[in-house]
Amino acid sequence: GAGVSQSPSNKVTEKGKDVELRCDPISGHTALYWYRQSLGQGLEFLIYFQGNSAPDKSGLPSDRFSAERTGGSVSTLTIQRTQQEDSAVYLCASSLRSRNTGELFFGEGSRLTVL
């Protein structure tokens, strides 16, 4: 399809384990974003990638969280030593920065449950 693709759609892990979440943005979109949404809560910004610029990591809640974007396309969000409070839906979005309209196209998210 032509939308943002995320995997896995669901992940259950034990406290203390590391997890990796993957995002495939829309082809041609130069900007990629990670957010998380806890149950019943609004959206929380995590990290932003734009082209070859240094990412904005200001939303990452702790140093257990990291993300990379290889080749300006696919991105991986890694959470080390997961905690129960990390349980949430992790959403990836992409956009055409050149349009600058604020339109973000979201994937369906990866639901993480830390036991």
Next chain:
Amino acid sequence: DAKTTQPTSMDCAEGRAANLPCNHSTISGNEYVYWYRQIHSQGPQYIIHGLKNNETNEMASLIITEDRKSSTLILPHATLRDTAVYYCIVRVPSRSNDYKLSFGAGTTVTVRA
């Protein structure tokens, strides 16, 4: 970003227009009004945005009051698939912050047959 206030929930009859209000009394001159929605178990979906003129697209219409302190999202013919949480946010679409979206609780819209 300016704060917005939306009703917690509203019901709408299928086939009728749904009018979703949003108050943003502290909006500044260069802030746009954006609407997104989130259908259960899906990611947020962009709907529409505007600065001061009314806007219309294939999904909805956005009516912004002359003083820009409030706006209304109109879904002209609501369907059951429009059941979702609708978020109104105001922000300046700039290179420095246009990705730092944060949604509040939004309005839970339930379309009933």
